[in-house]
Amino acid sequence: MQNKNDVKLHPKLTLQLFTSEKCFGPGVALILEKVKEHSSLRSAASEINMSYSKAWTIVKRAQKHLGFDLLVSKTGGADGGGATLTKEGERLLSEFRQCEKELNEICALKYEEHFSFIKDISKLE
Amino acid sequence: MQNKNDVKLHPKLTLQLFTSEKCFGPGVALILEKVKEHSSLRSAASEINMSYSKAWTIVKRAQKHLGFDLLVSKTGGADGGGATLTKEGERLLSEFRQCEKELNEICALKYEEHFSFIKDISKLE
Numbered sequence: 529m530q531n532k533n534d535v536k537l538h539p540k541l542t543l544q545l546f547t548s549e550k551c552f553g554p555g556v557a558l559i560l561e562k563v564k565e566h567s568s569l570r571s572a573a574s575e576i577n578m579s580y581s582k583a584w585t586i587v588k589r590a591q592k593h594l595g596f597d598l599l600v601s602k603t604g605g606a607d608g609g610g611a612t613l614t615k616e617g618e619r620l621l622s623e624f625r626q627c628e629k630e631l632n633e634i635c636a637l638k639y640e641e642h643f644s645f646i647k648d649i650s651k652l653e
Numbered sequence: 654m655q656n657k658n659d660v661k662l663h664p665k666l667t668l669q670l671f672t673s674e675k676c677f678g679p680g681v682a683l684i685l686e687k688v689k690e691h692s693s694l695r696s697a698a699s700e701i702n703m704s705y706s707k708a709w710t711i712v713k714r715a716q717k718h719l720g721f722d723l724l725v726s727k728t729g730g731a732d733g734g735g736a737t738l739t740k741e742g743e744r745l746l747s748e749f750r751q752c753e754k755e756l757n758e759i760c761a762l763k764y765e766e767h768f769s770f771i772k773d774i775s776k777l778e
Binding site for chain 2: 595623638645
């Protein structure tokens with residue numbers, strides 16, 4: 529009870545898509561965004577401090593469970609001359625971020641509805 | 654693309670409450686539910702294959718960041734004669750589960766809206 533918190537209590541919502549296991553979530557979405565930015569999976573992975581092989585494993589697993597490709601390599605394999613998003617990858621990324629946004633807006637309202645009692649009872653200043 | 658999945662693609666939403674760090678989520682909620690069931694933090698931890706000390710650390714961290722107690726020990730300390738939820742702990746648990754439920758209902762609708770295109774393009778059977 530002693531500690532003052534700099535950051536006010538707030539909700540965090542995480543959206544993931546599962547089959548029998550996780551196949552798409554904020555991590556893969558971030559990789560795809562960085563691939564769009566850099567036109568390269570290697571540069572994308574590097575920017576988020578992830579090994580190339582880990583990033584590629586995550587993307588491959590997502591592709592396998594979704595049943596379609598997210599990335600297409602431009603020349604000489606995924607490790608070669610760069611990568612871009614497939615049309616389906618672009619669509620999925622865009623729908624995922626839009627869905628997250630809409631859910632977060634609703635979550636902000638639900639948070640007020642359900643958790644505003646906390647500020648009346650919390651002993652934190 | 655080869656693998657058939659037994660489980661259909663579906664969304665999973667995780668609600669957590671943060672200050673500067675995570676302070677409440679499905680894990681603490683489950684501990685509280687099991688404490689209610691067993692009137693003991695030790696039995697609660699044991700049922701979910703968690704060490705007593707880990708469960709107590711999680712509950713203590715949540716209490717510190719929320720600014721109120723979630724558990725009250727019945728006799729002789731938290732490790733002693735059992736534990737029950739405080740009135741505030743009961744309220745938080747109940748609001749958290751209700752909020753999760755409402756968000757999951759909305760998420761099911763949003764999922765259809767944003768991700769139904771996947772079944773048209775997925776090569777999985």
